[in-house]
Amino acid sequence: MDHVLSAADERGLKALSLDSRLRRAFFDLPASTIWELAEAVPEHARRRGLVYWRDGKEEVINIFLRPTGVLAEQMNYFHTVSITLQEALKRVPDLYLENAAVREVTPLQPEEEAWLRELWTPAHRNAHCVFGRLDAMVDFTSPTWKDTLAFVEPNLVGVGGISLIPSAEDVAMEVIVPALQRVAPDLHLERHEDLRELFMRELQDHLEQIGRPGGNIVLADAKYSGDGPAEFETLRQYYTERGYNVFYADPAELYLRDDEVWYEDKRVDLLYRDYALADFPYIGEEGGDVEAIRLLFKRNQVVSSMAGDFDHKSTFELLTDSRFSQFFTPGERQLLRRHVLWTRVLTDRKTTDPTGDEVDLPEYTRANRELLVIKPNRSYGGDRVLIGPAASDAEWHDAIDHALTEPGDWVVQRLARITAYEFPVVQPDRTISVQPFYMVVGFAPTKYGTAVLGRASQKQVVNVAQRGGMCAVLVGRHGERLR
Numbered sequence: 001m002d003h004v005l006s007a008a009d010e011r012g013l014k015a016l017s018l019d020s021r022l023r024r025a026f027f028d029l030p031a032s033t034i035w036e037l038a039e040a041v042p043e044h045a046r047r048r049g050l051v052y053w054r055d056g057k058e059e060v061i062n063i064f065l066r067p068t069g070v071l072a073e074q075m076n077y078f079h080t081v082s083i084t085l086q087e088a089l090k091r092v093p094d095l096y097l098e099n100a101a102v103r104e105v106t107p108l109q110p111e112e113e114a115w116l117r118e119l120w121t122p123a124h125r126n127a128h129c130v131f132g133r134l135d136a137m138v139d140f141t142s143p144t145w146k147d148t149l150a151f152v153e154p155n156l157v158g159v160g161g162i163s164l165i166p167s168a169e170d171v172a173m174e175v176i177v178p179a180l181q182r183v184a185p186d187l188h189l190e191r192h193e194d195l196r197e198l199f200m201r202e203l204q205d206h207l208e209q210i211g212r213p214g215g216n217i218v219l220a221d222a223k224y225s226g227d228g229p230a231e232f233e234t235l236r237q238y239y240t241e242r243g244y245n246v247f248y249a250d251p252a253e254l255y256l257r258d259d260e261v262w263y264e265d266k267r268v269d270l271l272y273r274d275y276a277l278a279d280f281p282y283i284g285e286e287g288g289d290v291e292a293i294r295l296l297f298k299r300n301q302v303v304s305s306m307a308g309d310f311d312h313k314s315t316f317e318l319l320t321d322s323r324f325s326q327f328f329t330p331g332e333r334q335l336l337r338r339h340v341l342w343t344r345v346l347t348d349r350k351t352t353d354p355t356g357d358e359v360d361l362p363e364y365t366r367a368n369r370e371l372l373v374i375k376p377n378r379s380y381g382g383d384r385v386l387i388g389p390a391a392s393d394a395e396w397h398d399a400i401d402h403a404l405t406e407p408g409d410w411v412v413q414r415l416a417r418i419t420a421y422e423f424p425v426v427q428p429d430r431t432i433s434v435q436p437f438y439m440v441v442g443f444a445p446t447k448y449g450t451a452v453l454g455r456a457s458q459k460q461v462v463n464v465a466q467r468g469g470m471c472a473v474l475v476g477r478h479g480e481r482l483r
Contacts, residue, residue, distance in 0.1 A: 018069045018476045019141040025184035026066045026424060031432060033179055037065050038426035040175050048167040049234035050470070056226040061164070062469035064423045067172045068439075068454055069189060069476030070140050075450065077146065082134050082445035084335050088319065088328055089154055090130050092310040093120055095318070095327055102324070105345055106312045107408040111281050116306055119297045128305035129206040131199060131272070132156035133442040133453065136339075137416040140473075149339045150416040152440075154315060155380065156308035158221060158274025161444055161453040163234045164470065166194045172472035189474040195444055195451035196238055202446050203303060207270055210300050215269025216245045222275070223250035232274070251275055252288030254296075261292045261301075271302045277309040312377050313411045316343035321352065342414040346374065346403040354414055362400055365412050369396045373415045374403065388415060423456065423471070439471065 026034075042060050045051075050061045070078075093116060095102045108116065133155045139148040169191040177189050207215050217239075219232040232248045239246035249263045251273070261268040284290045296302050318324045319340045325333055342354040344361055353359045365372060369388040374396075376384050386399050403410035420436040427433065435458070442453035454471035 018071065021184065021187055022066065022069050022180070022476070023422065025180045025187055028183040029179060031430075034065065034424065034426060034432055035430055037176060037179060041065060041171060044171045044175050045167075048170055049163060049230060050167050050171070052229050053227055058230075061229070063168055063171055064437075064456060064469055064471045065176065065426070066423055067176060067189065067472040067474045068140060068421065069474055070452070071477065072475055074140065074145065075192070075452075075475060078138075078149070078443055078452070079445060079450040081149065081335055081339055082443040082450050083447065084332055085134055085151060085154075085319075085340065086130060086132055086156075086445050088332055088336065089132075089156065089310065089315055090128065090305075090307045091327070092315060092318070093305075093307050094125055096310070102318065104408075105314050105317045106310055108309070109278050112277050112309060115277060115281070115294070115297065119294060120306055121298070121300075124300055124305060127206075127209045128300060128307060129202060129209075130156055130304040130307050131159070131202060131444075131446070132304065132308065132311070133159035133161055133444045135440055135442045137418050138441055139417075139419040146338075148417065148419070151316070151340050152413070152416055153313045153375075154311045155442070156311040157276060157304050159442075159444065160229050160231065161442060161451070162195055162199050163231045163238065164229060165444070165451045165453050166191070166196055167234075168470045168472045169474065172474060176472075177474070187476070189476045191474060192451050193449045196235065198444075198446040198448050198451065200239065200244065201448050203270060203272065206303060210270075212269040212301075214245075216247065216263075216266050217270045217272060218247050218249050218254070218263050218266075218268050219272050220249050220251045220254070220275060221273070223248065223253075250288075251280065251293060252283045252286040254292045255289045256292040256295060259295075261296055268296065269301065271296050273302060273304070277306060313343060313375055313413065314345045314377050314408075316340050316413070317345060317411075320354075322356070341416055343411055344413075345377065345408060346400065346410045346412045347407045348404055361412070362404060365400055366397060369393065371415055373413050374399050375411055375413060377409055377411050421456065421471075437469075441473070 041063050045063050046060045050063065052059045052061055092102070092106060096106060097117065097120070134151055135153050135155060136149060136151045139145055142148050173191050180187060203217055207213055219235060221232055236246050236248040247263055247266055254261055254263055254268060280293045281290060283293065297306065318327070319336050320342045344351055346361065346365065349361055350358055351361050353364055369391065372388045374386045386395065388396060418438045418440070421439050422434050423437050425433050425435050437456035437458055439454060439456045442455070444451045444453065452473040454473040456469055456471050
C-alpha cells in the first residue's frame, strides 16, 4: 500500500526535489555552455548596474551561475513571518520613550535621543513607514525548512538590494534559466514580484498618508563617497523612465525655503535615506542645512522613519526575553519565538538563557562558546563578528572582557546553523568545480509581498561588502505529486 505523506512532509520533500533538479539540470549542461554562462553573466550584471564601488573603483558583483529555487508556499510563509517581525520592530520608538528597560537594551547616542524626543510625535505612531531587510539563515531544501528559519539581525535604514535583487533575478531569467530549460524543459522557474515596484508602492502609499500624493521623492545617501553599491542612481533612472518624480541627492544638498525642503529647484515631499540618524546633525559641517532634515523628520516625510535607527541587534532581546512579552501580541510572540535567535546585550548582569533559566550572562557566555556568537550591536557588513566555534578560548574570553568595558555596544547571540550550498565555479583555466558556499538570505518585506536577497561566501560571515556573491532566488515548481 502506498504511504501518503502529510502536507508538511510533501512540501519539504518538494523543496528538496526542486533543488536537486536544479543541480542536476545545471550539470547536464555541456561544458561549453557553462563557459559561455561564466562569460555572459558578469557582462549582463554590469549592464544592469550590479556593481559595487570600493575606494572609487567599480567591481562587478559576482552572481552565482546556479540560482536557488523556493516554492510559492515557502515564500508565503517567509512573507508572513517577515512582515510580523518588521511590524513588531516599528513599535520600538514608542517603547523606548515609555520604558527604561527598553532604553537599556536599545541605547541611543545622546544626539539621537534628543532628536527622537523632539521630533517623534503621536502622528508617527499611527502612520510611519519603515523599509527594511531582515537577515536570516534558512535551509530551503530541508524537509523541515520552517524549523531552520532563524533571523540574525534587522537592517532598517538604507538597505542594499532594492535594485540588486530584481537585477540579479533578471540576469538569471535572461541568461541562466533558458540554458537550464533546454536540458530540463519540465523545470519551471519564475522571478518574484519586482522589489523596485513593491518599494515604490510603499512610498506612494506613504505620500498619500501624509497628504502629498504623487509628490517628489528624493533618494539620499553619501552621494560622492565613491564606496558601496551604486543603487540610488540606478533606481533614479529606473523610476524616471516610468514617469515617477524621483531624484538622487546628498543630504548636504537639501535646503529649507518657505517652510519647505528643496533639492535644487524641486520640493522634497518624501526622503528615502541611506543615512543614519546619528550622522544628520553633522551635515552642517559639510555645508548642509540641518534644520531641513529636522523638518522632514518632524513632518513624517522620511523613510525609514526614526524606527529605522532601532536596527540594533539587541532589539532581538526585546523579542526573546519574557520580561518584554507584554509589548507583543500572543500571535507575534508565538511566531517570533520560533524564528528569532536568543540575543542579549553583553553586560555584567543576570538574565535568562535560551531555555528560560536564570544565568549570570558573562559566565554563561564564557562557558558556551560553541553555541554562541559575539557581534557589535550596531555595526553592519560583517564587521568584527566573532563566531564561537571558530575562535580560540583566549580570543573568546578577550572578546567578552572587551565587551564588558563597552556596555551596550556588543551582543551575544545563539549561533544559527548556517547552510552550505554547492555552487559551480569556473576557474581561469576553464576547469569547472563544485564548491560549498555558506548562504545567508535577506527578506525585504512589504505589505504587497516580500523579496529575497541571497548572498553566499566561503567565509561564515557572509556579506557582499566582504566580497561575497549574490545568488538569484527564484520561485520554482517541478514534477508531479510526491508519494
